[in-house]
Amino acid sequence: MSERSVGTLLADRSVDADLRIRTAAVLLFARRGYAATGVRDIARLVGLTNAAIYHHVSSKEELLADIMRAGQNRLIASTRRGLRGVVRPEDALAILISSLTATHGLHRMVTRVMDGELRSLTPGSAAYQEIIALRDAYEDEWRRVLARGVEEGVFRIGDPRLTRLGLMAMCTGTSEWYRPGGPAALERVCLEFVEMGLRAVRARRDGVPVTAGDTPPPDLSLVPPLPWEPPWDEAADLAG
Amino acid sequence: MSERSVGTLLADRSVDADLRIRTAAVLLFARRGYAATGVRDIARLVGLTNAAIYHHVSSKEELLADIMRAGQNRLIASTRRGLRGVVRPEDALAILISSLTATHGLHRMVTRVMDGELRSLTPGSAAYQEIIALRDAYEDEWRRVLARGVEEGVFRIGDPRLTRLGLMAMCTGTSEWYRPGGPAALERVCLEFVEMGLRAVRARRDGVPVTAGDTPPPDLSLVPPLPWEPPWDEAADLAG
DNA sequence: GTCTATACCTTGATAGAC
DNA sequence: GTCTATCAAGGTATAGAC
DSSP: OOHHHHHHHHTOTTSOHHHHHHHHHHHHHHHHOSTTOOHHHHHHHHTOOHHHHHHHOSOHHHHHHHHHHHHHHHHHHHHHHHHTTOOOHHHHHHHHHHHHHHHHHHTHHHHHHHHHOGGGSOTTSHHHHHHHHHHHHHHHHHHHHHHHHHHTTSOOOSOHHHHHHHHHHHHHTHHHHOOTTSSSOHHHHHHHHHHHHHHHTTOEETTEEOOGGGSOOOOGGGSOOOTTSOTHHHHSOTTO | OOHHHHHHHHTOTTSOHHHHHHHHHHHHHHHHOSTTOOHHHHHHHHTOOHHHHHHHOSOHHHHHHHHHHHHHHHHHHHHHHHHTTOOOHHHHHHHHHHHHHHHHHHTHHHHHHHHHOGGGSOTTSHHHHHHHHHHHHHHHHHHHHHHHHHHTTSOOOSOHHHHHHHHHHHHHTHHHHOOTTSSSOHHHHHHHHHHHHHHHTTOEETTEEOOGGGSOOOOGGGSOOOTTSOTHHHHSOTTO
8 A cells, every 4th residue: 555545545534633643643653753754744644734733732742652652551451461361481471472573563653663763752751751661561571471481490591681682672573574465474473483482492391392382372363453553554565 | 971971082183084973973873863863963973063064974864874884784794704614504593693693782873773774765766775785685694594504404493584584683682772781791692692593493413402502602803893983882881 | 623824943955265 | 174154945833813
């Protein structure tokens, strides 16, 4: 889907303007970056003037903060939903890996903004600190799962922090290269990364290596779109 | 090292202005991003006016392209130097992982610019296509090593492309979180990632799993600074 | 809720003195 | 090789009519 047809959809005034503005903003922030995107660019994409944008949004930076906050909250919510009732550390790790990968594949634009535009928030501002806190809360889920796996003797790893950082980077990188119609389906990507992750932590149960088949399969419905992530996001090459 | 003292060093007129400008540019591009950095910001950091910058650089975008080109060329050169004469795929993979990790840890600013500012080059421009070609040439080294490992029966992996993308993201992520005085020395990071990588590809030699100890140790001197990456880059927290 | 018009600032880049 | 001065274009954000 080209930017032209996206623009046509985004200019449809029968859809709530707040949602269209957020959709356009996340699209442009992800493509060009926050600093390179003007309020006028967003306005043009939704068929409004830049002044009209300020009726819906208090400032460009607040718009960025809203997007990042929503993205982080969804990530935390879907992760905790996925982990609920899960007891075996190897199952929990598989869920962490496949849900983080799925989030970055299904919602490439929001995750790119989440992962790359923290520097665009005023350092020390309330919004900045809030996003940092959300990010830390998410990373705690990983810390807990890895620690439990080591405690129970299911994982045999070196430095837990390095292990976590390496595995998380593998998953988050997905938003940089994944394309919906590309060579690998997203479930396949999740499975492959779960497999690699389980091997990286040397997951073993009763002396036998744990493989992806022994853990819960990827559940892409765990990570639903946000209100302003339209369904055509998933099928279209919006990330350019 | 604070930006203040960095500024003092960068304003030292006994050092070649071209180098100081590149140092300042990569520092600011990495911290704030290319679009958020003004030519006046660079000029202020090196103690010149914005007009003087244009005596040394034809345009801001050309400055970015120069930095990215130099970074990519160094990565390719040090990688090929490291791989020269190496025959065993497991050794080659260890070198790919530790040199990519070392590059991203030793030269965090240049690698952040390399990895994150491709979108800031005019799409289709000569510089853009050149950088893309360099990136592809680098990735080919990975493709070759993984393919050879599979051929020789040393690696047992699923999708070679997904394996490569996952491992490369693990390594490149280093520039986002590594800090010189932090909890883990860079050699340690390289070793840990090599270990995880070898397990991820199920490297085996004579039926026995290959560990990092069986492969060449990380060689940080393989990735020397560029002329405009001063020695204090390595010790100082320039990445903010 | 959207418009036109505008205030005020910063941008990348250039001209020409020294 | 660096400066001052300047340009046109664009930035965020606001005022006030409709």
